Amino acid sequence: MDLSKFSGLLIDDVPEMRSALRIQLADCGLERCDAARNIKEALERIAANRYDLIVCDYNLGQGADGQQLLELVRRRKTLPLTTVFLMVTGETSYEQVSTAAEYAPDDYLIKPFTSQTLQTRLERIIQKKQTLRPVYAHLGERGDKQKALTECDAMLAQQSRYSLDVLRIKGDLLLAMQRNDDALTLYQGVLDQRATPWASVGKARALAAKGDDAEARVHLGQALEAYPNYLAAYDSLARLLEKDDRAAAQQVVEQALKVAPSTQRQRQLGALALENKDFTRAEEAFQRAVEKDRTGFFKSHDDYSGLAKSRVEQGKVKEALAAVKDMSQHFSRTPELAVHQAAVESIVHAKSGDSAAAKKALERALAAAEHGMDVTASLELANACFASGDQEQAKRILKEVAEDHQENDAVLDRAQGVFRAAGLESEGAIFLEATRQRMITLNNEAVALAKAGELEKASAMLDEAADRLLNNAQVSINASIAALMQIQRQGASAELVNKAHRYISQANQANPELHP
Amino acid sequence: MELLTLYRAGENSLRLVIEDHDLIDFCEDVTAEIILSPGSNHQIESDLGAATVLGAWAFDAYQVKMVLQEALRNALRHGKQHIRFAVAAQAEGGLRFTVSDDGPGFPQEVLDGEAVAMDSGSSGIGLVFARLIAERHATPDGHHGRIELANDGGAVFALVLP
The missing domain is CATH 1.25.40.10 (Tetratricopeptide repeat domain)
Structure with missing residues (x-):
């Protein structure tokens, strides 16, 4: 593989290591390679450039490590899934790199290594990323899961050598689409062939999603007996237990x-x-x-x-x-x-x-x-x-949050947590359910009004809600539909077209990722 | 390296990192780092047919690589010419790595499990290390890894992973 057509970023806080790695990368044919000395520089470079590959040392000094950096850029979506991320680590810290649960590097290399080894590893993951590109294209926040799934199935039908990677992605997709029975079948199918931790955890997640918490817990307990260092199993188990x-x-x-x-x-x-x-x-x-x-x-x-x-x-x-x-x-x-x-x-x-x-x-x-x-x-x-x-004021704020984030269970759970902390657990549950019902009623009433020909009234009602609830995609979409129906009836005006467009983009930007 | 692992095992802080690994890639990595001494007439023949069929397996690549490379170096010391490195599926489930040579075979006390050294000339902890790593590999339904030693036209070292 000719690495000269790729661009890379190398991150290491030790100058000697940086130059040594740069020489090794040049040996591999990678000529275009930027360097970053710390997290700040790395973030700036990643934001400004689109790299094909990143080689990052685990230990970045000042208490920061490469794993944190990787999590940050993957979570913020500043690093595309197609960019290769290779972590370099010493023998003592490799366990921490290799046990990373959610945002794992594509591969890791234990120091010292030869240029030949570096090249082999880079080529392998680049090859894999390129093959999986059609799937990656539809992954991520705004991706079309159905299309991603279709690409997965196409690759599985061709018996790609990366079938297992594709199955892993497909399992996550099925769970995200709440096709829990299909996910369970997929994981069980893998486990019927051999034991492997990711499928074990996947099976437990599917069981939990189907509502079988008890079975999921037993399954995770057994998985942790066999794989006591598999962090994803702890994370899943903690999430299950947090409920009660x-x-x-x-x-x-x-x-x-x-x-x-x-x-x-x-x-x-x-x-x-x-x-x-x-x-x-x-x-x-x-x-x-x-x-x-x-x-x-x-x-x-x-x-x-x-x-x-x-x-x-x-x-x-x-x-x-x-x-x-x-x-x-x-x-x-x-x-x-x-x-x-x-x-x-x-x-x-x-x-x-x-x-x-x-x-x-x-x-x-x-x-x-x-x-x-x-x-x-x-x-x-x-x-x-x-x-x-001041309960009144607190409830006013929580109502606003709940209406705005009606479709986001994570936010609703956190709102319930606020009630719980105030010792108002059952009242909070009733309050949040009433909010949910109110939003359903609002949408239903607007639809009924529109059907009855009262388009202006329906539109006014939805506009008011949509202008208030910037994260409620359902309301924004309905407001946009109401505007489009008006266009259909009365012909287009700049005002209506702008409005329809504005609400569509609002729906599209609703619910940005909820991380600090 | 093995000393560190054994120390950690004794301290109960040895951590295996079990993940899927592509078997072809892994086996290539194992043999690529074995350097034959100059003038040696040894040949390592790899039989990786089953690796293509199996695709991937879940194990700690770092530790298992150490075990297999130690076995290969041992075979190079004692074998005359032909060293064989093979991977195969076990009929009852599990994965079997085999390293065999055409040397004099294991001494009886090693086969009896009395002697701990894979090679008396080496650091003397090879087999202890190999057993430990094998046994630490487990599955949720309670299967564990193991090593099997035999003589069959030379020494046959097998690492079976669940």
């Missing part, structure tokens, strides 16, 4: 952390421990999440918020307020940050019994709040309202 046994979920996350420490899991542990009122453990976990990364690229507001909450619950008011202050240290000062920070400050004061200070901070938070701000800030604001005893 958070203490057990916390234990599972603790175990996973022993296998491979990751900031993401520390965060998850902190959140669970906070819910379980295990405040010392929560503080420890958030502390680690905050401390590990000295670059600031992998931190989130929530880490400091969790730190503040777990501290104040232990009576450490001063330390809690220090965490609130630190919140703005690594982030640009957006209105969202101001809301989030003031809300957490208010919670700390409320919990420590200083209701006057709590009220003042809450007022600041409410004044800074604006339409369309992110879910995390909104939910924290609702938390603060509850903490100060």
Whole structure:
């Protein structure tokens, strides 16, 4: 394979290693190769260029590692699936690279290695990526899953040598499309041939999606006996347990952390421990999440918020307020940050019994709040309202969030979590269900009005909702359809065409990924 | 390397990383790094027919590669000329890697499981290491890996993975 037509990026914080790797890559024929010395440079380069391959050292200094970088760029979708990502690691850290669960590198190489080995590995993964390109083209946030599935089936029919990779992708697709029986059949088919961890976990996920939680748990337990280092199994099990046994979920996350420490899991542990009122453990976990990364690229507001909450619950008011202050240290000062920070400050004061200070901070938070701000800030604001005893205001905010994110179960779960933290679990469930019903009614009524010929009325109703609920794709689409029906009836006007177009793009941009 | 692994096993911190690996690629990696000494008339013949049929298998590529390379180096030390490296499916399920040579075969005490060294001239921990890695490979339905030693026109070392 001729590597000279490809462009590469090499990431390593040690200058000597960088030049050695660059020489090895040149030996392999890769002439066009940029270099980055740290996370910041790497992110800039990845944002500005489209690389065919990235070779990254695991240890990047300042408490940052290549795995974190990979997770960040894959999650933000700044790194296309077609870009090859090869991780280079020492013998002692290879386990951590190779156990990475969700965002694994395409391959990893253990130092030292020869240019020949490097070339062989690069060629193999490039070959694989190129063959799988038709599938990748339809994957991702805005991808067409049905088309991806068709491409998978075409490759399976040709008995591609990458059939197993295709089956893995197909299983994920089927689960994402909630074709749970088909997914189960696929995984069982693989397991009938031989034991393999990904199919074991896939089978458990399919069982859980079908509602058979008990069977899924047993299956994951057995998988972990055989594969005690397979992180995806811990992640699936923790997700299952989070539903009704958070203490057990916390234990599972603790175990996973022993296998491979990751900031993401520390965060998850902190959140669970906070819910379980295990405040010392929560503080420890958030502390680690905050401390590990000295670059600031992998931190989130929530880490400091969790730190503040777990501290104040232990009576450490001063330390809690220090965490609130630190919140703005690594982030640009957006209105969202101001809301989030003031809300957490208010919670700390409320919990420590200083209701006057709590009220003042809450007022600041409410004044800074604006339409369309992110879910995390909104939910924290609702938390603060509850903490100060302002249930009306809290419910107003939660209603807005729930209506806006009606189609997003993850957000609805988090909204329910806010009710739960306020000790209003059953009331929250009723409240959220009522919101859901209201949205269904709104859509139904609009459709009925339109059918009855009252197009203007239907359109006005939907426009009002769509302008308010930027993340509710269903409402935006219906508003757009109403505009199109008006065009059909009255002929096109610039205003109607613009409106139809605006709501379609709004639906298209609804529900951006919900990560810090 | 083996010392580190054994140390970790003793500390209970040895972690196997079980993932799918393409068998053809893997077997190529195993033999590619074995360097024959200059002037040697040894030949390693690979029989990878079954690898194409099986496609992939789940195991810790790093550790299993160490075990197989140790077995190959051992065969090169004791074999006269022909070394065979083969992969095959087990009838009762499982995957079998075999390294065989045309040398004098294993001494009886090694076959009896008394001697631990794959080669008395080496670090003396080869077989302990191989057994450990094999046994740590397991499946959810309770199967474990193993090694099997036999003499058949030379030494036959087999690593069976579940």
